[in-house]
Amino acid sequence: MFKNLGNIANLMKSIGQLPDRMAKLKQEMEIKRIRGRACEGDHQVLVEVDGLGLVHSVDLSLSLFSPEQKSLTQRLTLEAMNQAIAQAKALHVQAIRELTKGVDLPGLENILEEMAK
Numbered sequence: 001m002f003k004n005l006g007n008i009a010n011l012m013k014s015i016g017q018l019p020d021r022m023a024k025l026k027q028e029m030e031i032k033r034i035r036g037r038a039c040e041g042d043h044q045v046l047v048e049v050d051g052l053g054l055v056h057s058v059d060l061s062l063s064l065f066s067p068e069q070k071s072l073t074q075r076l077t078l079e080a081m082n083q084a085i086a087q088a089k090a091l092h093v094q095a096i097r098e099l100t101k102g103v104d105l106p107g108l109e110n111i112l113e114e115m116a117k
Contacts, residue, residue, distance in 0.1 A: 014103040021099050026052070029092055036084025038076040043069065047080040051095070053088040055081065089116055 029051030036047040046059040058081075064073040093116045100108060 034084050034087045036080040038079035045076040045080040047084045049084040049088050051091050053085045
């Protein structure tokens with residue numbers, strides 16, 4: 001009857017540490033930078049986001065600044081942004097998995113899978 005008390009105590013200790021660990025993780029994700037890149041020929045778009053998916057910079061090659069290139073510029077920008085954001089999501093999910101390793105929270109894996117989409 002009492003042999004599971006140790007497991008429960010460890011679980012409670014781990015859960016009690018989660019708020020501090022989550023705050024630290026958020027700070028780490030704000031510092032991380034992920035780049036998305038889309039190119040076609042000599043036309044290139046680079047987008048940089050943080051680990052939370054917030055866009056910090058967009059760099060367009062000069063060749064994309066002509067009116068004839070408007071649709072290409074839009075397409076490449078969206079492609080680079082989506083690539084960078086998807087990488088940021090994957091990084092964030094992996095960091096949460098590491099943070100919660102050993103803590104058995106029902107449904108957590110399903111939530112993380114949804115976050116990664």
